[in-house]
Amino acid sequence: MTEARSSSAAAPTGTAEAGVACDIFCAVIDNFGDIGVCWRLARQLAHEHGWQVRLFVDDLHAFDKLCPALDTSRATQSVEGVLIEHWHEPEHAGDTLQIADVVIEAFACELPPVYVAAMAERGRKPVWLNLEYLSAEDWVADFHLRPSPHPRYALAKHFFFPGLGPGTGGVLKERTLDASRADFERSPQTRAAWWRHATGGPPPAPEATVISLFAYENLAVAPLLEQWRDGARPVVLLVPEGRISGALARFFGMPAFGAGSQATRGALRAHALAFTEQRGYDPLLWASDLNFVRGEDSFVRAQWAARPFVWHIYPQADDAHLPKLDAALAHYGRTLPEAPRAALERFWHAWNGRGIPDWADFLQNLPAYAARAKAWAGELAQVGDLAANLAEFAKSQLK
Ligand code: TRH
Numbered sequence: 001m002t003e004a005r006s007s008s009a010a011a012p013t014g015t016a017e018a019g020v021a022c023d024i025f026c027a028v029i030d031n032f033g034d035i036g037v038c039w040r041l042a043r044q045l046a047h048e049h050g051w052q053v054r055l056f057v058d059d060l061h062a063f064d065k066l067c068p069a070l071d072t073s074r075a076t077q078s079v080e081g082v083l084i085e086h087w088h089e090p091e092h093a094g095d096t097l098q099i100a101d102v103v104i105e106a107f108a109c110e111l112p113p114v115y116v117a118a119m120a121e122r123g124r125k126p127v128w129l130n131l132e133y134l135s136a137e138d139w140v141a142d143f144h145l146r147p148s149p150h151p152r153y154a155l156a157k158h159f160f161f162p163g164l165g166p167g168t169g170g171v172l173k174e175r176t177l178d179a180s181r182a183d184f185e186r187s188p189q190t191r192a193a194w195w196r197h198a199t200g201g202p203p204p205a206p207e208a209t210v211i212s213l214f215a216y217e218n219l220a221v222a223p224l225l226e227q228w229r230d231g232a233r234p235v236v237l238l239v240p241e242g243r244i245s246g247a248l249a250r251f252f253g254m255p256a257f258g259a260g261s262q263a264t265r266g267a268l269r270a271h272a273l274a275f276t277e278q279r280g281y282d283p284l285l286w287a288s289d290l291n292f293v294r295g296e297d298s299f300v301r302a303q304w305a306a307r308p309f310v311w312h313i314y315p316q317a318d319d320a321h322l323p324k325l326d327a328a329l330a331h332y333g334r335t336l337p338e339a340p341r342a343a344l345e346r347f348w349h350a351w352n353g354r355g356i357p358d359w360a361d362f363l364q365n366l367p368a369y370a371a372r373a374k375a376w377a378g379e380l381a382q383v384g385d386l387a388a389n390l391a392e393f394a395k396s397q398l399k
Helices: 033-049 060-066 113-121 139-143 177-186 188-199 221-230 245-252 278-286 297-304 322-332 338-351 359-363 366-381 386-398
Strands: 002-004 021-026 052-057 076-079 082-086 097-099 102-106 127-131 147-149 156-160 209-213 235-240 262-265 268-273 290-294 309-312
Touching: 021 033, 033 052, 033 060, 033 082, 033 102, 033 278, 033 297, 033 386, 097 113, 102 386, 127 386, 156 386, 177 188, 177 278, 177 297, 188 268, 221 245, 221 268, 221 359, 235 278, 245 262, 245 268, 278 290, 278 297, 290 297, 297 309, 297 366, 309 338, 322 338, 322 366, 338 359, 338 366
Parallel strands: 002 097, 021 052, 021 102, 052 082, 102 127, 127 156, 209 235, 209 290, 235 268, 290 309
Antiparallel strands: 076 082, 147 156, 262 268
Protein backbone atom coordinates (compact mmCIF):
# COMPACT_ATOMS: atom_id res chain seq x y z
CA MET A 1 0.00 0.00 0.00
CA THR A 2 1.32 3.46 -0.87
CA GLU A 3 0.33 6.55 1.04
CA ALA A 4 1.34 10.16 0.88
CA ARG A 5 2.58 11.16 4.30
CA SER A 6 1.72 14.61 5.58
CA SER A 7 1.81 15.58 9.20
CA SER A 8 -0.71 17.59 11.12
CA ALA A 9 1.74 18.48 13.88
CA ALA A 10 1.59 21.94 15.32
CA ALA A 11 4.54 24.08 14.22
CA PRO A 12 6.66 25.76 16.88
CA THR A 13 5.40 29.21 17.79
CA GLY A 14 6.20 31.83 15.21
CA THR A 15 6.77 29.46 12.29
CA ALA A 16 4.52 28.28 9.52
CA GLU A 17 5.97 24.84 8.98
CA ALA A 18 3.25 22.54 10.28
CA GLY A 19 2.38 19.68 8.01
CA VAL A 20 5.85 18.84 6.69
CA ALA A 21 6.54 15.11 6.79
CA CYS A 22 10.19 14.22 6.34
CA ASP A 23 11.97 10.89 5.83
CA ILE A 24 15.73 10.68 6.37
CA PHE A 25 17.60 7.60 5.14
CA CYS A 26 20.96 6.84 6.75
CA ALA A 27 23.33 3.98 5.95
CA VAL A 28 26.13 3.75 8.50
CA ILE A 29 29.45 3.31 6.68
CA ASP A 30 31.59 3.17 9.81
CA ASN A 31 32.14 4.94 13.13
CA PHE A 32 29.56 7.47 14.33
CA GLY A 33 29.57 10.42 11.94
CA ASP A 34 26.85 9.25 9.53
CA ILE A 35 24.31 8.56 12.24
CA GLY A 36 25.66 11.42 14.37
CA VAL A 37 24.81 13.98 11.69
CA CYS A 38 21.47 12.37 10.76
CA TRP A 39 20.29 12.10 14.37
CA ARG A 40 21.17 15.72 15.06
CA LEU A 41 19.41 16.87 11.87
CA ALA A 42 16.34 14.72 12.62
CA ARG A 43 15.97 16.19 16.11
CA GLN A 44 16.43 19.74 14.89
CA LEU A 45 13.83 19.38 12.15
CA ALA A 46 11.39 17.84 14.65
CA HIS A 47 12.03 20.14 17.62
CA GLU A 48 12.89 23.45 15.98
CA HIS A 49 10.72 23.25 12.86
CA GLY A 50 7.83 21.06 14.01
CA TRP A 51 8.36 18.55 11.21
CA GLN A 52 7.17 14.94 11.47
CA VAL A 53 10.45 13.11 11.03
CA ARG A 54 11.09 9.44 10.34
CA LEU A 55 14.69 8.31 10.47
CA PHE A 56 15.60 5.08 8.65
CA VAL A 57 18.89 3.69 10.00
CA ASP A 58 20.51 0.41 8.99
CA ASP A 59 22.74 0.03 12.09
CA LEU A 60 20.99 0.47 15.42
CA HIS A 61 24.07 -0.62 17.39
CA ALA A 62 26.17 2.32 16.17
CA PHE A 63 23.16 4.56 16.85
CA ASP A 64 22.72 3.14 20.36
CA LYS A 65 26.20 4.32 21.37
CA LEU A 66 25.19 7.96 21.01
CA CYS A 67 21.52 7.45 21.84
CA PRO A 68 21.25 4.92 24.68
CA ALA A 69 17.47 5.51 24.92
CA LEU A 70 17.20 3.43 21.75
CA ASP A 71 15.97 -0.18 21.97
CA THR A 72 18.09 -2.04 19.42
CA SER A 73 15.64 -4.95 19.31
CA ARG A 74 12.74 -2.88 17.99
CA ALA A 75 11.95 -2.39 14.31
CA THR A 76 10.07 0.86 14.94
CA GLN A 77 10.15 3.23 17.88
CA SER A 78 9.77 6.86 18.76
CA VAL A 79 12.67 8.62 20.51
CA GLU A 80 12.53 12.33 21.37
CA GLY A 81 9.69 12.88 18.93
CA VAL A 82 11.47 11.20 15.99
CA LEU A 83 10.12 7.95 14.56
CA ILE A 84 13.03 5.57 14.09
CA GLU A 85 12.83 2.67 11.66
CA HIS A 86 15.42 -0.09 11.58
CA TRP A 87 16.16 0.01 7.86
CA HIS A 88 16.89 -3.27 6.13
CA GLU A 89 18.26 -1.72 2.99
CA PRO A 90 18.04 -1.78 0.07
CA GLU A 91 14.47 -3.04 -0.42
CA HIS A 92 12.77 -2.20 2.86
CA ALA A 93 11.02 1.15 3.33
CA GLY A 94 8.85 0.60 6.39
CA ASP A 95 5.85 -1.71 6.78
CA THR A 96 3.51 0.62 4.93
CA LEU A 97 4.97 2.52 2.02
CA GLN A 98 4.40 6.13 2.98
CA ILE A 99 6.04 8.87 0.97
CA ALA A 100 7.00 12.03 2.82
CA ASP A 101 6.92 15.66 1.64
CA VAL A 102 10.69 15.95 2.06
CA VAL A 103 12.99 12.97 1.47
CA ILE A 104 16.62 13.19 2.54
CA GLU A 105 19.10 10.57 1.43
CA ALA A 106 22.14 11.06 3.57
CA PHE A 107 25.61 10.78 2.09
CA ALA A 108 24.48 9.25 -1.21
CA CYS A 109 22.94 6.15 0.35
CA GLU A 110 20.60 4.49 -2.16
CA LEU A 111 16.89 4.93 -1.53
CA PRO A 112 14.81 1.74 -1.82
CA PRO A 113 13.77 1.43 -5.50
CA VAL A 114 10.18 0.83 -4.46
CA TYR A 115 10.22 4.09 -2.53
CA VAL A 116 11.60 6.07 -5.49
CA ALA A 117 8.97 4.56 -7.79
CA ALA A 118 6.26 5.62 -5.34
CA MET A 119 7.75 9.12 -5.11
CA ALA A 120 7.27 9.45 -8.87
CA GLU A 121 3.62 8.42 -8.56
CA ARG A 122 2.82 10.88 -5.81
CA GLY A 123 0.55 13.75 -6.85
CA ARG A 124 2.63 16.44 -5.21
CA LYS A 125 6.22 15.36 -5.82
CA PRO A 126 8.39 15.22 -2.71
CA VAL A 127 11.39 17.47 -2.31
CA TRP A 128 14.29 15.04 -2.68
CA LEU A 129 17.63 16.04 -1.20
CA ASN A 130 20.95 14.30 -1.21
CA LEU A 131 22.74 15.50 1.91
CA GLU A 132 26.45 15.40 1.11
CA TYR A 133 29.49 15.13 3.36
CA LEU A 134 30.93 18.37 4.67
CA SER A 135 33.77 19.90 2.71
CA ALA A 136 35.28 23.36 3.08
CA GLU A 137 36.45 23.42 -0.55
CA ASP A 138 35.40 26.37 -2.74
CA TRP A 139 33.65 24.29 -5.44
CA VAL A 140 31.00 23.29 -2.91
CA ALA A 141 29.16 26.62 -3.19
CA ASP A 142 28.82 26.11 -6.97
CA PHE A 143 27.25 22.69 -6.60
CA HIS A 144 25.05 23.40 -3.59
CA LEU A 145 21.34 23.01 -4.48
CA ARG A 146 22.02 21.92 -8.05
CA PRO A 147 19.23 19.70 -9.36
CA SER A 148 19.88 16.32 -10.89
CA PRO A 149 17.00 14.91 -12.97
CA HIS A 150 16.19 11.23 -12.47
CA PRO A 151 17.04 9.19 -15.59
CA ARG A 152 13.62 7.46 -15.71
CA TYR A 153 11.12 9.25 -13.50
CA ALA A 154 9.80 12.80 -13.51
CA LEU A 155 11.75 13.55 -10.35
CA ALA A 156 14.75 15.72 -9.57
CA LYS A 157 17.00 15.43 -6.60
CA HIS A 158 18.93 18.40 -5.27
CA PHE A 159 22.40 18.17 -3.83
CA PHE A 160 22.58 19.79 -0.44
CA PHE A 161 26.19 20.59 0.47
CA PRO A 162 27.22 21.45 4.01
CA GLY A 163 30.09 23.92 4.03
CA LEU A 164 31.99 26.54 5.95
CA GLY A 165 31.55 29.46 3.56
CA PRO A 166 28.83 31.65 2.04
CA GLY A 167 26.63 30.00 -0.57
CA THR A 168 26.84 26.55 1.04
CA GLY A 169 24.32 24.77 3.29
CA GLY A 170 26.36 25.62 6.42
CA VAL A 171 26.65 23.16 9.31
CA LEU A 172 24.22 22.04 12.00
CA LYS A 173 23.78 24.29 15.00
CA GLU A 174 20.92 23.99 17.48
CA ARG A 175 19.19 27.20 18.50
CA THR A 176 20.01 26.60 22.17
CA LEU A 177 23.67 25.67 21.69
CA ASP A 178 25.34 29.00 22.47
CA ALA A 179 23.16 29.50 25.56
CA SER A 180 24.00 26.01 26.85
CA ARG A 181 27.71 26.69 26.40
CA ALA A 182 27.45 30.07 28.12
CA ASP A 183 25.66 28.42 31.09
CA PHE A 184 28.42 25.83 31.38
CA GLU A 185 31.22 28.37 31.11
CA ARG A 186 29.58 30.75 33.57
CA SER A 187 28.90 28.26 36.36
CA PRO A 188 31.80 26.92 38.48
CA GLN A 189 29.35 24.51 40.12
CA THR A 190 28.27 23.03 36.78
CA ARG A 191 31.90 22.65 35.70
CA ALA A 192 32.92 21.06 39.01
CA ALA A 193 29.99 18.62 38.74
CA TRP A 194 31.05 17.78 35.19
CA TRP A 195 34.65 17.04 36.27
CA ARG A 196 33.50 14.89 39.15
CA HIS A 197 31.18 12.89 36.92
CA ALA A 198 33.70 12.53 34.06
CA THR A 199 36.92 11.90 35.99
CA GLY A 200 35.91 11.28 39.59
CA GLY A 201 37.85 14.34 40.77
CA PRO A 202 37.77 18.16 40.90
CA PRO A 203 38.72 20.44 37.98
CA PRO A 204 42.49 20.75 37.50
CA ALA A 205 44.52 23.76 38.60
CA PRO A 206 44.27 26.76 36.22
CA GLU A 207 47.89 26.43 35.03
CA ALA A 208 47.14 23.03 33.44
CA THR A 209 46.31 22.84 29.74
CA VAL A 210 43.20 20.67 29.41
CA ILE A 211 43.06 18.70 26.16
CA SER A 212 40.35 16.38 24.82
CA LEU A 213 41.51 13.69 22.41
CA PHE A 214 39.04 12.11 19.98
CA ALA A 215 40.90 10.66 17.00
CA TYR A 216 41.49 7.69 14.74
CA GLU A 217 44.58 5.51 15.19
CA ASN A 218 47.46 7.90 14.62
CA LEU A 219 51.25 7.44 14.53
CA ALA A 220 51.68 10.98 15.85
CA VAL A 221 50.05 10.08 19.20
CA ALA A 222 53.11 8.53 20.81
CA PRO A 223 55.51 11.44 20.07
CA LEU A 224 52.90 13.91 21.25
CA LEU A 225 52.31 12.02 24.51
CA GLU A 226 56.07 12.08 25.07
CA GLN A 227 56.20 15.84 24.57
CA TRP A 228 53.30 16.38 26.97
CA ARG A 229 55.00 14.13 29.54
CA ASP A 230 58.30 15.98 29.24
CA GLY A 231 56.89 19.51 28.94
CA ALA A 232 57.24 22.34 31.47
CA ARG A 233 53.49 22.91 31.78
CA PRO A 234 51.03 20.35 33.15
CA VAL A 235 48.69 18.75 30.64
CA VAL A 236 45.41 17.09 31.64
CA LEU A 237 44.29 14.79 28.86
CA LEU A 238 40.68 13.59 28.51
CA VAL A 239 40.30 10.62 26.16
CA PRO A 240 36.87 9.20 25.27
CA GLU A 241 37.15 5.43 25.03
CA GLY A 242 37.58 4.36 21.42
CA ARG A 243 39.96 3.79 18.54
CA ILE A 244 42.89 5.58 20.15
CA SER A 245 42.61 3.89 23.56
CA GLY A 246 45.10 1.15 22.57
CA ALA A 247 47.81 3.73 21.88
CA LEU A 248 47.27 5.28 25.32
CA ALA A 249 47.45 1.85 26.97
CA ARG A 250 50.74 1.09 25.19
CA PHE A 251 52.21 4.45 26.19
CA PHE A 252 51.34 3.97 29.85
CA GLY A 253 52.27 0.27 29.85
CA MET A 254 48.74 -0.73 30.86
CA PRO A 255 46.72 -3.68 29.52
CA ALA A 256 43.92 -1.30 28.44
CA PHE A 257 42.88 2.32 28.78
CA GLY A 258 39.12 1.90 29.14
CA ALA A 259 36.66 4.32 30.74
CA GLY A 260 37.68 5.15 34.31
CA SER A 261 41.41 4.47 33.73
CA GLN A 262 43.83 7.17 34.86
CA ALA A 263 47.60 7.50 34.54
CA THR A 264 50.30 10.07 35.21
CA ARG A 265 53.77 10.37 33.65
CA GLY A 266 55.82 13.51 34.21
CA ALA A 267 53.70 16.58 33.39
CA LEU A 268 50.98 14.48 31.76
CA ARG A 269 47.90 13.23 33.56
CA ALA A 270 45.39 11.29 31.43
CA HIS A 271 41.81 10.19 32.10
CA ALA A 272 39.86 7.75 29.95
CA LEU A 273 36.21 8.81 29.71
CA ALA A 274 33.12 6.80 28.92
CA PHE A 275 31.64 7.42 25.47
CA THR A 276 28.61 9.58 26.25
CA GLU A 277 25.16 10.15 24.81
CA GLN A 278 25.55 12.64 21.94
CA ARG A 279 24.58 15.75 23.92
CA GLY A 280 27.19 14.82 26.53
CA TYR A 281 30.02 15.37 24.06
CA ASP A 282 29.69 19.17 23.94
CA PRO A 283 30.57 19.78 27.62
CA LEU A 284 33.81 17.85 27.09
CA LEU A 285 34.73 20.39 24.39
CA TRP A 286 33.70 23.29 26.65
CA ALA A 287 35.76 21.92 29.57
CA SER A 288 38.93 21.78 27.45
CA ASP A 289 41.45 24.41 26.33
CA LEU A 290 42.19 22.47 23.16
CA ASN A 291 40.15 19.79 21.38
CA PHE A 292 41.39 17.08 19.05
CA VAL A 293 38.42 16.09 16.90
CA ARG A 294 37.82 13.91 13.86
CA GLY A 295 35.46 13.03 11.01
CA GLU A 296 32.60 15.46 10.53
CA ASP A 297 30.29 16.02 13.47
CA SER A 298 32.89 16.43 16.24
CA PHE A 299 34.83 18.73 13.87
CA VAL A 300 31.74 20.94 13.65
CA ARG A 301 31.05 20.84 17.40
CA ALA A 302 34.63 21.97 18.10
CA GLN A 303 34.05 25.04 15.95
CA TRP A 304 30.88 25.95 17.87
CA ALA A 305 32.78 25.40 21.14
CA ALA A 306 34.81 28.44 20.06
CA ARG A 307 38.04 26.92 21.38
CA PRO A 308 41.20 25.93 19.52
CA PHE A 309 41.04 22.52 17.88
CA VAL A 310 43.07 20.09 15.81
CA TRP A 311 41.28 18.08 13.16
CA HIS A 312 41.98 14.44 12.32
CA ILE A 313 40.22 14.28 8.98
CA TYR A 314 38.63 11.01 7.83
CA PRO A 315 41.38 9.45 5.66
CA GLN A 316 40.47 8.67 2.06
CA ALA A 317 42.17 6.69 -0.70
CA ASP A 318 44.92 8.51 -2.66
CA ASP A 319 45.08 11.23 0.00
CA ALA A 320 41.87 12.77 -1.39
CA HIS A 321 41.27 14.17 2.09
CA LEU A 322 44.34 16.43 2.10
CA PRO A 323 42.90 19.22 -0.10
CA LYS A 324 39.86 19.19 2.22
CA LEU A 325 42.10 19.59 5.23
CA ASP A 326 43.84 22.56 3.60
CA ALA A 327 40.51 24.09 2.59
CA ALA A 328 39.39 24.00 6.22
CA LEU A 329 42.72 25.50 7.31
CA ALA A 330 42.26 28.31 4.79
CA HIS A 331 38.92 29.28 6.37
CA TYR A 332 39.90 28.79 9.97
CA GLY A 333 43.37 30.32 9.69
CA ARG A 334 42.34 33.17 7.40
CA THR A 335 42.91 36.10 9.76
CA LEU A 336 45.76 34.63 11.83
CA PRO A 337 49.14 36.37 11.55
CA GLU A 338 51.66 34.52 9.38
CA ALA A 339 53.71 32.79 12.13
CA PRO A 340 50.80 31.25 14.10
CA ARG A 341 49.04 30.39 10.85
CA ALA A 342 52.09 28.49 9.59
CA ALA A 343 52.50 26.72 12.96
CA LEU A 344 48.83 25.69 12.87
CA GLU A 345 49.26 24.27 9.39
CA ARG A 346 52.40 22.36 10.40
CA PHE A 347 50.66 20.88 13.43
CA TRP A 348 47.46 19.88 11.58
CA HIS A 349 49.54 18.34 8.79
CA ALA A 350 51.64 16.40 11.29
CA TRP A 351 48.49 15.15 13.02
CA ASN A 352 47.31 13.91 9.62
CA GLY A 353 50.41 11.93 8.75
CA ARG A 354 52.77 14.64 7.43
CA GLY A 355 55.63 14.91 9.92
CA ILE A 356 55.98 14.93 13.71
CA PRO A 357 53.85 17.36 15.74
CA ASP A 358 55.83 20.03 17.59
CA TRP A 359 53.93 20.81 20.78
CA ALA A 360 56.12 23.72 21.92
CA ASP A 361 55.64 25.40 18.53
CA PHE A 362 51.87 24.99 18.82
CA LEU A 363 51.58 25.88 22.51
CA GLN A 364 53.29 29.26 22.14
CA ASN A 365 50.51 30.24 19.71
CA LEU A 366 47.62 28.89 21.77
CA PRO A 367 46.41 32.39 22.86
CA ALA A 368 46.27 33.46 19.20
CA TYR A 369 44.31 30.32 18.34
CA ALA A 370 41.91 30.92 21.23
CA ALA A 371 41.15 34.43 19.95
CA ARG A 372 40.77 33.17 16.39
CA ALA A 373 38.42 30.34 17.48
CA LYS A 374 36.00 32.86 18.98
CA ALA A 375 36.03 35.06 15.88
CA TRP A 376 35.67 32.04 13.61
CA ALA A 377 32.56 30.77 15.44
CA GLY A 378 30.99 34.17 14.72
CA GLU A 379 31.97 34.06 11.03
CA LEU A 380 30.65 30.52 10.64
CA ALA A 381 27.35 31.50 12.22
CA GLN A 382 26.84 33.98 9.35
CA VAL A 383 26.40 31.02 6.98
CA GLY A 384 23.38 29.94 9.03
CA ASP A 385 22.37 26.64 10.57
CA LEU A 386 22.14 23.72 8.13
CA ALA A 387 18.76 22.50 9.41
CA ALA A 388 17.23 25.96 9.01
CA ASN A 389 18.83 26.40 5.58
CA LEU A 390 17.51 23.01 4.50
CA ALA A 391 14.01 23.69 5.87
CA GLU A 392 13.89 27.02 4.07
CA PHE A 393 14.89 25.51 0.75
CA ALA A 394 12.42 22.63 1.13
CA LYS A 395 9.59 25.03 1.92
CA SER A 396 10.43 27.12 -1.14
CA GLN A 397 10.08 23.96 -3.27
CA LEU A 398 6.88 22.79 -1.57
CA LYS A 399 4.95 25.98 -2.33
O1 TRH B 1 32.93 8.79 14.28
P1 TRH B 1 33.50 9.61 13.20
O2 TRH B 1 34.84 9.27 12.77
O3 TRH B 1 32.51 9.55 12.01
C1 TRH B 1 32.63 9.65 10.65
C2 TRH B 1 32.45 8.34 10.00
O4 TRH B 1 33.70 7.70 9.95
C3 TRH B 1 31.87 8.54 8.67
O5 TRH B 1 31.78 7.35 7.94
C4 TRH B 1 32.66 9.54 7.94
O6 TRH B 1 32.14 9.68 6.72
C5 TRH B 1 32.63 10.81 8.70
O7 TRH B 1 33.22 10.59 9.98
C6 TRH B 1 33.33 11.94 8.02
O8 TRH B 1 33.53 11.17 13.66
P2 TRH B 1 32.38 12.24 13.85
O9 TRH B 1 31.82 12.65 12.54
O10 TRH B 1 32.95 13.29 14.68
O11 TRH B 1 31.23 11.51 14.66
C7 TRH B 1 31.37 11.20 16.02
C8 TRH B 1 30.03 11.32 16.70
O12 TRH B 1 30.08 10.74 17.99
C9 TRH B 1 29.59 12.77 16.90
O13 TRH B 1 28.21 12.91 16.63
C10 TRH B 1 29.85 13.02 18.38
C11 TRH B 1 29.57 11.66 18.94
N1 TRH B 1 30.13 11.38 20.26
C12 TRH B 1 29.28 11.06 21.29
O14 TRH B 1 28.04 11.05 21.11
N2 TRH B 1 29.81 10.76 22.51
C13 TRH B 1 31.14 10.77 22.75
O15 TRH B 1 31.59 10.48 23.89
C14 TRH B 1 32.01 11.11 21.67
C15 TRH B 1 33.50 11.13 21.88
C16 TRH B 1 31.47 11.39 20.44
